[in-house]
Amino acid sequence: MLTLPALKADPRVAFAGAFDLRDEARVRFAVEFGVPAFETLDALLRSPDIDAVYIATPHELHAEQVIAALRAGKHVLVEKPMATSLADCARMERASAEAGKVLVVGPSHGFDAPVQVAAELVASGKYGAVRMVTALNFTDFIFRPRRSEELDSDRGGGVVYSQAAHHIDVVRRLVGLPVTSVRAVAANWDSSRSSEGAYTALMTFAAGAVASLTYSGYAHYDSDELLGWISELGYDKDPARYGEARKNLAALSSQDEIEAKLRRTYGAPDASANDALARYHEHFGFILLSCERADLKLSPKGLSIYGDAEREFLPIAPPELPRKEVIDEFVGACLGTRRPIHDGRWGFDTIACCVALLESSRRRTDVAPNRLLDTLSEKL
Amino acid sequence: MLTLPALKADPRVAFAGAFDLRDEARVRFAVEFGVPAFETLDALLRSPDIDAVYIATPHELHAEQVIAALRAGKHVLVEKPMATSLADCARMERASAEAGKVLVVGPSHGFDAPVQVAAELVASGKYGAVRMVTALNFTDFIFRPRRSEELDSDRGGGVVYSQAAHHIDVVRRLVGLPVTSVRAVAANWDSSRSSEGAYTALMTFAAGAVASLTYSGYAHYDSDELLGWISELGYDKDPARYGEARKNLAALSSQDEIEAKLRRTYGAPDASANDALARYHEHFGFILLSCERADLKLSPKGLSIYGDAEREFLPIAPPELPRKEVIDEFVGACLGTRRPIHDGRWGFDTIACCVALLESSRRRTDVAPNRLLDTLSEKL
Known part of the structure; x- marks a missing residue:
């Protein structure tokens, strides 16, 4: 809801399809944009009209959906948190590199x-x-x-x-x-x-x-x-x-x-x-x-x-549209005109801090986010 | 300067003498209050007219001066920080207990x-x-x-x-x-x-x-x-x-x-x-x-x-006089009508937190203030 105005206003963005489990969301999408609203993510990802997807689903679904989209050759904008485990973040980052597709984590x-x-x-x-x-x-x-x-x-x-x-x-x-x-x-x-x-x-x-x-x-x-x-x-x-x-x-x-x-x-x-x-x-x-x-x-x-x-x-001049900065960074990255700041690596590092925060609270001691990374590399 | 108005206004307080290294302070004190201004702390502490002393000197002098005053049978109000080492704080607290005299750390x-x-x-x-x-x-x-x-x-x-x-x-x-x-x-x-x-x-x-x-x-x-x-x-x-x-x-x-x-x-x-x-x-x-x-x-x-x-x-009703709360607590404690909160033990515990703060910064880890206490007891 909050990101839609900036997406609609950007001349570089055209809506080509959507997926939602809820009937009312699909119906509204089909009516508002006159393009297909899919009942499964797979169906959406098979659409050749789609270059990039914006994933705004519950946290625990991010990893699986983002990886599927990247592997299907789509650029991906995924809402924060990137995922809820570092292993998932690492898999997502790798999927982006392997597919040669953009991964941006936002808005935040x-x-x-x-x-x-x-x-x-x-x-x-x-x-x-x-x-x-x-x-x-x-x-x-x-x-x-x-x-x-x-x-x-x-x-x-x-x-x-x-x-x-x-x-x-x-x-x-x-x-x-x-x-x-x-x-x-x-x-x-x-x-x-x-x-x-x-x-x-x-x-x-x-x-x-x-x-x-x-x-x-x-x-x-x-x-x-x-x-x-x-x-x-x-x-x-x-x-x-x-x-x-x-x-x-x-x-x-x-x-x-x-x-x-x-x-x-x-x-x-x-x-x-x-x-x-x-x-x-x-x-x-x-x-x-x-x-x-x-x-x-x-x-x-x-x-x-x-x-x-x-x-x-x-x-600072008032915002033209909410979250325009996110769409600018993502679209620029998709078009190759701009190097994204909030890419998969950025998202990984932020989640490493979140995990370190929780881990520090449990263990009552300092936790180094890059040490979590080491532990993870050994595991992977 | 800041505590003087509350001291002057308290009917339970009479000025009986002062010590300062600076001539101009001693002169002003003698003129303002018509009582002796001493050139040494020892001279002041020998005065039988003095029940309680307020020590507002540089931090590093607190321990020695407070202990001397307590041993001379005076109640003591000492400015924060109580001292700059835990060993000094412990000695001061002990001197208060041994002399049966009040020690209050304030204002703070x-x-x-x-x-x-x-x-x-x-x-x-x-x-x-x-x-x-x-x-x-x-x-x-x-x-x-x-x-x-x-x-x-x-x-x-x-x-x-x-x-x-x-x-x-x-x-x-x-x-x-x-x-x-x-x-x-x-x-x-x-x-x-x-x-x-x-x-x-x-x-x-x-x-x-x-x-x-x-x-x-x-x-x-x-x-x-x-x-x-x-x-x-x-x-x-x-x-x-x-x-x-x-x-x-x-x-x-x-x-x-x-x-x-x-x-x-x-x-x-x-x-x-x-x-x-x-x-x-x-x-x-x-x-x-x-x-x-x-x-x-x-x-x-x-x-x-x-x-x-x-x-x-x-x-909260505006202050009658600055730092009246400090004088109330100290004078009440001297008269035995009030149990002080900010006593030697309180001051010790606050300095233990200050030492822990510095130590934590040096060691880049958590420091437990009561563990410092253990270390200290072993040393003493």
């Missing part, structure tokens, strides 16, 4: 324009070395309507694969250096919705940079307060609507909850609530980047740059 | 009224278990005028002993549980003012609580922005005075720097700049406490309490 908040502008400024060396990133996000993630697997840690549920994957993408993009170790606590605080719902992580990078990431999906406090009451998706937010997610959830049976979730997906009768496009860029909470000669604070409107003597606000 | 921001009110609310069980504390503070600490030992790590300089001691006091008071481990990075980013000037720490507590503490004394960004532009000491702050500490420092020679620092101490001609008392409580940056059934955000005016269904702001 690492694509948000303020993140990319800040990352490029930092990479230019203008502000000296990156020292530290401080990243906080307090949301009601756990209390929004969820499918059962979204709260099942064994199936890639909980906030680590779905939310830390954003956080880590943002921080990795800003720092631009390899992650050397992760020490984290991932916490399961609600037995009625049992999964990791919060984490705090200390990540170290090459060259001595460090990041602190804290996320709570159980929050009562809403950190969008720190972003001028602009929501994660770039809309104005009404702070008076306090506690809505908890209130709504308390009124739902578990069947109602699944239906509430489905109402937000493509083809559902009321799935066009966000007709108005977002006025601001998306964001993933409070992000402060400390460099040698300046601190950069990200906002959905631009960057606050605090220098040694002066501070300034660097506005 | 753990005494701030909003911290104490929040800690008592949490301890009441009203909001369920404490889950997580998120604590950030971005200041210009490193660029304010400093004496040389304040930037000498070997002499207890840098932000860990002087600033993490606050941060840890605040967080320990709020959580109210023993610290089980510390994983931290303490960073030295400025070779011209070489000492630890920033840190980020992940602390775990008994019962699974966790805290993330981030401090930068090199900051360009000022986190007082998150506290409604109220300064650490509870005064209104003008955000337009951006970058002043760096600017002023750049204009000073090192001799000027020492003099600038001295101008802020008792007896100096212009050391009464803060004649107007603070309108708000002191604070130590952004502090968010996540409990089972509510999040509490601390501010210099009170507490924002975010519950499951409602949020409220609990105002």
Whole structure:
């Protein structure tokens, strides 16, 4: 739903077919685009009209579907998290290399324009070395309507694969250096919705940079307060609507909850609530980047740059369309005009950090994401 | 200078003598209070008129002076950090027990009224278990005028002993549980003012609580922005005075720097700049406490309490006098009417966390503050 406007608007993109298990999604697709809507992924992948596929399915299906698509000769854009095991990520990356087809992992908040502008400024060396990133996000993630697997840690549920994957993408993009170790606590605080719902992580990078990431999906406090009451998706937010997610959830049976979730997906009768496009860029909470000669604070409107003597606000032009950056990177990669940043290797490294985060919490010690890689190579 | 108004106003306190190396401090004291100003600590400690002493000297002198005072039969209030080695803290704690005299470590921001009110609310069980504390503070600490030992790590300089001691006091008071481990990075980013000037720490507590503490004394960004532009000491702050500490420092020679620092101490001609008392409580940056059934955000005016269904702001009456809480606790303890929270054992445990923070950064692994205690016992 969120990525559709940018796909529709891009003159380089034509819709050639879709696959969905849900009748209502297929019907709407066939009507809206006048092209086939398939009942199986195989049928879609056999279509010679299709060059590239965008896979937006539950986490646990990514690996199998992405590999099938790559082997069928399609370029692939797959939603984060790339997969929920490193072995799967490695297989996906290899399938992309073997097929000579593009694999991009997105959307994620690492694509948000303020993140990319800040990352490029930092990479230019203008502000000296990156020292530290401080990243906080307090949301009601756990209390929004969820499918059962979204709260099942064994199936890639909980906030680590779905939310830390954003956080880590943002921080990795800003720092631009390899992650050397992760020490984290991932916490399961609600037995009625049992999964990791919060984490705090200390990540170290090459060259001595460090990041602190804290996320709570159980929050009562809403950190969008720190972003001028602009929501994660770039809309104005009404702070008076306090506690809505908890209130709504308390009124739902578990069947109602699944239906509430489905109402937000493509083809559902009321799935066009966000007709108005977002006025601001998306964001993933409070992000402060400390460099040698300046601190950069990200906002959905631009960057606050605090220098040694002066501070300034660097506005970033409002988004034309949500997630346009993702489609630009993917389509550019498919056409060979642009080298993707968020490729299979990038996705693998982010999942390695997610796995390290969970592993560190279990073992109560530092975990080096590249050591996980070694263990994996021995296994494969 | 900051504690004097509360000492003067307390009817239970009478000034009976002072010791300072500086002539101008002794002269001012004798004139202001009409009591002896001694040239040595020994002379002061021999005075039978003195029941209790307040020690506000450089960190490295605390242990020797506190132990001498306790052995002379005086109650002692000593500024944080209690000392800069755990062995010294242990000796001080023992001296207090052996002499049967009170030892209180303060002031520190753990005494701030909003911290104490929040800690008592949490301890009441009203909001369920404490889950997580998120604590950030971005200041210009490193660029304010400093004496040389304040930037000498070997002499207890840098932000860990002087600033993490606050941060840890605040967080320990709020959580109210023993610290089980510390994983931290303490960073030295400025070779011209070489000492630890920033840190980020992940602390775990008994019962699974966790805290993330981030401090930068090199900051360009000022986190007082998150506290409604109220300064650490509870005064209104003008955000337009951006970058002043760096600017002023750049204009000073090192001799000027020492003099600038001295101008802020008792007896100096212009050391009464803060004649107007603070309108708000002191604070130590952004502090968010996540409990089972509510999040509490601390501010210099009170507490924002975010519950499951409602949020409220609990105002805290403005401070009568700065640091009154410290004098109340100390005087109450001396009179035997109140059991001090911030006693020698408390101070020891906070320094154990500071040592663990530095040690964790050096060894790049978790350090358990009570294991340091074991090591120490074997040594003693």
